[in-house]
Amino acid sequence: MPKLYKTILITGAAGRLGTELRRGLAPFADKLRLADIAELKDLKPNEEAMVFDLADEAAVSKATEGVDAIVHFGGVPLERSWQDILDSNIRGSYNIYEGARKHGVKRVVYASSVHAIGYHALEAHIDTDAPVRPDSLYGVSKCFVEALSRLYWDKFGLESVCLRIFSSFPEPADRRMLWSWLSFEDCIRLVVASLTAPRVGHTISFGISDNAVKPVDNSKAGHIGYVPKDNSEPYRDKVEAQKEPLDPKAPSTIHLGGWFVDIGHPDDEASK
Numbered sequence: 001m002p003k004l005y006k007t008i009l010i011t012g013a014a015g016r017l018g019t020e021l022r023r024g025l026a027p028f029a030d031k032l033r034l035a036d037i038a039e040l041k042d043l044k045p046n047e048e049a050m051v052f053d054l055a056d057e058a059a060v061s062k063a064t065e066g067v068d069a070i071v072h073f074g075g076v077p078l079e080r081s082w083q084d085i086l087d088s089n090i091r092g093s094y095n096i097y098e099g100a101r102k103h104g105v106k107r108v109v110y111a112s113s114v115h116a117i118g119y120h121a122l123e124a125h126i127d128t129d130a131p132v133r134p135d136s137l138y139g140v141s142k143c144f145v146e147a148l149s150r151l152y153w154d155k156f157g158l159e160s161v162c163l164r165i166f167s168s169f170p171e172p173a174d175r176r177m178l179w180s181w182l183s184f185e186d187c188i189r190l191v192v193a194s195l196t197a198p199r200v201g202h203t204i205s206f207g208i209s210d211n212a213v214k215p216v217d218n219s220k221a222g223h224i225g226y227v228p229k230d231n232s233e234p235y236r237d238k239v240e241a242q243k244e245p246l247d248p249k250a251p252s253t254i255h256l257g258g259w260f261v262d263i264g265h266p267d268d269e270a271s272k
Contacts, residue, residue, distance in 0.1 A: 004196060005029040009067040011054065011074030011096065014038040017111070017168055017187055018073050022047065024188030025071065028195060035063050035074065054092025064099030069195055072096050073111040079138045079266050089141035097152050105158065109194040112146055112162040112204070114180065115139035118257020122179075127217040128164075128204040135257035137266060146204065153202035161194035161224060165207035172232045172239055175246060176258050179213035183230035186210075193226040200224055215256065 008025055012018040013034035022044075025032060032047045034040050040049035052059035054074050064070065074096075075089040093110070100108055118135025120126050132143045142164075149160035166180040167173075168187050182190075186209045194200065205221035210228040218226075232239075247253060251261045 003028055003030050005068040007031045007033055007067045008195070009033045009035060009063060009070045011035045011063075011070070011072050012111070013049075013073075014040050015073065015077065017165075017184075020184045020188060021071060021073065021191060024185075024192065025195075028192065029068075033063065033067060037074075053088075054095060055087040057095050057098075060092070060095035061099045061102065064096065064105060065103045067103070067105055068107075070096060070100055070105055070108045071191060071195070072108055075111075075141070076138070079136045079260065079263055081266050082137055085137045085141050089138070090144050093141075093145040094148060097148055097158070100158055101152060101156050107159040107161075107195065107200065108149065109191055110145055110149060110160060110162045112142045112164045113139065114164055114166045114206075115257050115260050116142040116146060116164060118255055118260050120256050121254055122215050122256060125215065125217060128206065128220045135255065135260040136263065139257070139260070150202050159200050159202070161197075161200050161203045161205060161221075163190060163194065163205055163207045168207065172235045174242070174244060175239055176253075178232045178236060178239060179211050179215055180256075180258070181209050181211060181232045181235075182207045183209050183228075186228045186230050189228065190226045193224045197224040 008029040010018055010021055014036035034047055035050045037053055043049055050063050075092055076084050115135050116132050116139050118139050119133035134140045134143050146162045152158040166182055167177045168182040172178055172181045190207055203221055206216045206218045210231045212233055252259045255261045
């Protein structure tokens with residue numbers, strides 16, 4: 001049976017989630033074009049690698065040529081200096097969308113983040129239409145790309161799914177992750193659903209597993225068909241045995257963004 005896509009570009013392919021997506025997306029494309037600022041190793045027969053900086057417009061344009069879909073997980077993954085955020089996450093994502101537009105790419109799946117809405121309270125139980133409330137410059141960059149992708153859908157017809165990923169690690173590491181955890185397998189399921197849904201238009205979806213505590217309402221993204229199969233309960237005893245102190249009045253406990261709400265301006269921290 002022919003595969004759904006001829007070529008999928010994965011940015012950030014050397015990273016934690018990009019590495020998992022190489023495995024998970026292989027059945028859906030004849031070729032995976034892997035891109036990262038770091039060297040990519042152990043290429044499979046259906047993989048090709050490109051190493052470049054997302055801020056390099058010409059390199060990004062070359063990478064987006066001849067692909068059918070883009071899974072954009074590249075960029076700095078945490079709070080960094082304004083210049084790093086600007087070059088990698090903002091300018092780099094603009095370059096991705098311009099390359100996609102110019103080369104006729106039909107769909108982009110973008111790794112947004114909980115940090116785009118990090119200042120909402122845990123008990124607010126927001127849905128994907130809630131106003132953005134970034135908790136960091138990193139979060140601001142995610143809001144920018146969500147807005148950019150909305151423009152490229154409305155004006156140019158380029159479909160996007162923006163995945164507000166919470167905490168995607170091999171297993172929950174602390175009590176917050178008992179509700180915020182996204183397993184690697186569910187992350188793959190979420191990206192696959194975003195690539196295979198018949199129509200997505202411009203969709204925002206929360207990236208979270210089927211945990212017992214459900215702090216957000218993802219029903220408005222139901223049309224992409226994401227069904228999480230994992231949850232954090234098998235790890236609860238191990239996590240709670242750590243007996244980590246938890247202040248229910250602490251900003252990092254109250255807000256969806258966790259400890260990101262506690263950090264200051266990164267450029268102030270760098271100048272100390």
